[in-house]
Structure formats: structure tokens, C-alpha cells
Amino acid sequence: MHIVHWLKNRLKAHNPASYFEKYRAFKNLPPFLVMIWRTHPWMAAANVGLRGIKSVIPVSQLYLGKLIVDEVLALTQSEGDLNRLYLWVGLELGITIISDLLARLITLTDSLLGDLFANKTSVQLMEHAGQLDLDQFEDSAFYDKLERARRQTIGRTMLMSQVLSQLQDIFTILFLAAGLVVFSPWLILLLLIAVIPAFLGETHFNEKSYSLVRSWTPERRELDYLRYTGASDETAKEIKIFGLSNFLIERFRVLSDKFYNANKAIATKRAWWGIVLAALGTLGYYSAYVFIIQQTISGSLTLGELIFLSTSFARLRGLLETFLSRFSSMTEGALYLQDFFEFFQLQPRIQASVQGIPFPRSIKEGFVFENVSFKYDKVPNYALRHLSFTLKAGEKLALVGENGAGKTTLVKLLARLYDPTEGRILLDGRDLREYNVEDLRREIGVIFQDFVKFQLIASENIAVGRIEEKTQMQKIQHSAQLSLADQVIEKLPQKYEQMIGKRFADGVDLSGGQWQKIALGRAYMRDSQILILDEPTAALDARAEFEVFQRFADLTKGKTAVLISHRFSTVRMADRILVIENGAALEIGSHEELLAKDGRYAELFHLQAAGYR
């Protein structure tokens, strides 16, 4: 029952693309063509040129066929010229060889251009995604758009070939049609009657399946998620222990069946209509054929012309059908382009502009939070409320508070991953928003509680703290020593060259604490003016924690540091402690001052201390 209810909710939000939207999508084709051109102008020009030549070939071949038949017929009646016949045959042979050559060259330039284009657009997508704000990634509508834009890399390459083939076919059709018109203009009309119904059918069903696929983006994302969660190295442990396999499979089965059924209905209808409309086309072809035969019998057409016309007609019909159905699938491709271009139109609000003032090379006064409030998008409650405090230059400040109090949020504001909803943060007397954000981020090092376990080799995993220095092995090793990561790395079969994580061949996974030592190494590597450590020792054993603390003074020497921890042994290392409760500042002061005050800090401290007694 639950699953049915859950599915109903999912189906509610579907919003099929309207016809209007569909044809409007064609406006994306010109910029798309420009993008292809820019990928590699020479290759694009060669491709178009080759296709242009190839488009004349069918009509030439057919016409030569007519000349050959008529010449043979004349020869049987002792009127023809044998030399001329062999000239025609030789010409046809030559054209056929050239045609094969052109086809190969077109396929080659198509695939090379396609690969270049796919690579270039993937890079552009990644570059643009890298500029966007954190909250944009947290928005599910945005995520769907990104997902669609990303998935369509192959689709875009296909669309490229389609557009180019379409141009080529237009010329082939025009040449063939010109041949038909010369001999029998009425055939053109018959041809259109035979082909247009099939085109309308194609367009209609293409639109339907696109709407379906598009409106199912969130579900397909969920299907991917279920497929991944059901069978991955990261989840296998808990899936087994909790016996979740069947639960996930059932969820997947119900959702995928629903999609299959919706798709099946369209596919079946499409097949039936396809049969009927194709029969109509065949009927049109045979009417034309009978007409041509009659004309030949009555003597208005030669046998060569009969063959020329009937083959031209059949070729034209085939070409037109491909042209029209390609046209409707291009419409679909153009709609996907819409997602692609829309994604590029998204602009970050926190601009990484060069206009901002440079970050102070050495911070003079420090940070001042002035009545700062912050609310996450689509969440009713404020995560931070009227927060005011100072973080002096060179000071080590610890943040203490219960789960969900707002500690991590505060850090994200400091690093300008978000901007305050109300109030402002000053650095040396100026609003943080006035500084060049790239400059600011360069001077801040944050090691988050949920730091990323990159599937990279050990040295790179530490170097992510300052990736420009990924080849500075001495600095990497020094950082590893200070964070105790060197002890972990020394035990790895390939030491600093060892691939970490299970995803790739020969990868070795680490324990939680071992990973944390690697992450801490990044903080040493970062070597920035401001250092923020969110639960830096949570996963460390007692000895490692003790050793890390001994080095802590070293790590934060001359730096402004923020330390988030639930362990009071860690918190004590700070100069001052800020206690946050429900997003507001409750107390601030040194360990001794706060104990003397006997407020919340003292209460929490004694609570934890009691646990150790």
C-alpha cells in the first residue's frame, strides 16, 4: 500500500513538454551548429564539403543506369554504340568507387568530430558546474537539469550527425526530385501523399516518448540510486546486516515496472500506427509504379526511364521517410539541448569575479559577525539567528553546541559557500562580500567532518589541500608526517603511489581513522591564513588524538583557526570557546572563564567529564 501511495505522489508532478515548447527548441540549433563549428572548423568544413559532393551521387548513378539500359536496348536493336555503353558503365563504376570513399571519409570525420565535440561539451559542463553555488546543487530541480544535460553527451553527438545528414539529404532529395520533375511532375505529389502521414505519426509518438522520459527524470534518478545502493561496495555491509536487499529490490521493481508500462503503451501504439502508415506509403509507391509502367507501355517513356523513375521514386520515398523521422527525432534532440543551454544560463549568485578587493595578505583585525542570520532554502527555520561575535586575527576559536546547533553552517558562511540571509560578516572592517571570492577561498582551509574520500593515489589525496602542489613530494610527505598519515601510507604496498579506495583496480581502502589522518594532512598542505577543522579527531584513537593535539599548536601557528568539536579535550586547546544553541550565540570566553561562569559550557563539560569517571 505504501508503495502505491508513494508512486502516486511521484506521478503528480509530471509536466509534459507542449508542442509550442517543442518547436521553440529548434532555436537551439543555430548556436548548436556554431558550437560544432568551433570544435574544429577544418574538420567541420571537410565534413560538410564531403557530404555536399555525396549528395549528387544518387541521381548521377540512377541517370547513368537509365543511359545504360537504353543503350543496351538500342544495341539489341542494332542502333546503339558499344563504346558509349562502356563509357557509361565505366563512369558508373568510377562514381560508385568515389561514393564508397566519400562514405568512409564522412563516417571518419563524423566520429572524430563527434568525439571532440563530446569531450568539449563535457569539459564545459564540468567547468560551469564548478562555478555554481553550493545551494544550487542542493536544489533537486537544479540537479535534474544537470543530470539531463550530463546524460545527453551521446545524444548531442548523435544530434550532430543527424543535423549534418539532414543537410546532405536535403540536397540529395532536391537532385532526385529535379529528375522526377523533368520526366513526370505528378509523381512528386503522389510521393508527398505517401510520406506525410508517416511523418505526422512519427512526430506525434516522438513527442510522447520525450515527454515521458523527461517527466520521469526524478524517478530515473531514483532508479539509478536504488540500483547503486542495492549493489555497491559502500552499502553492501549495511544492506546485508539490516537485510535491506528485498526492500530495495521491491522499490526498484515497482518503479521500473511503472515506467516500463507507460513506455510500453506508447511503443505498442507507435508500432501499430507505423504498420498502417507504412502500408499507406507502399500503396503510394505502387500507384506510382503502375502509372510509370502504363506510360512505358504506351511509349511515352523508355525502359531506361521506367527504371530511372521507379528507382528514383523508391529512393526518394526512403529518403523522405528517413528525413522526416530524423526531423522529429531531431526535435527531441533539440529539446534536450534546451536543458543543456538552460544549464549554462544558470549563474552563481556568489560571483567568483575578479572585481572584488584582494584578500589581505595578513589579516589585521579579524572577523566580526554582525547580527548574522541564515536560513537554508526551502527550510522554514533559521539555522543561525542574530549571531554576533568576533574572531580576532590569529585567534583559535572553538565552536561548541549540540547536534544541529549551526556550527557547520557558521563555517560555511565564513568560507562564503553561502551568504548570510540577514546581517553581515566583516573582515578587517569590510563586508566579506566585497572580497574576491577566489582569493578568499585560497586563504581558507576547511576540513569538513564529512570530508571527501577521493579515489586518488595517496599523495594526491593529501595534495588536494593545495592541488597546484601535487608534485611537491617533500611538502606532501612533510604534511603527512605532521598529520600522522605517513604511518598509514608507509604500510601501503605502493606507499604514496597507492590508489586509495575500492573503486579502481588495486585500490586499497582505509579505516575511518586512517582516512581522517589523510584529511588532516590536507590541512597542513593547505597552509592558509585561516584554518577550519570540523571534528578533526572524531575518528582517531586515543593515542593518535593525543599526538595530533601535540602538533596542533604547530598546525595553527600564526593562523586564525576555528575548531569544531564535541570533545572537550579538543575544545580546551582553543583561546576562546563560542557556545551555540539553536543557531544563536549563548556564551563566549576561555575555558576557564566559561567554567567559572557555570553556564551551559560548564554543564556540558561536567557531563562529559562524568562519563569518564
Ligand SMILES: Nc1ncnc2c1ncn2[C@@H]1O[C@H](COP(=O)(O)OP(=O)(O)OP(=O)(O)O)[C@@H](O)[C@H]1O
Ligand atoms: N544543506 C542544508 N539544507 C537544509 N538544511 C540544512 C542543511 N545543512 C544543515 N541544515 C540544517 O541547519 C541546521 C544546522 O545544521 P549544522 O550542520 O550547521 O549543525 P551542526 O551544529 O554542525 O551539527 P552537528 O554537531 O550535528 O554537526 C540543522 O537544523 C540542519 O538540519
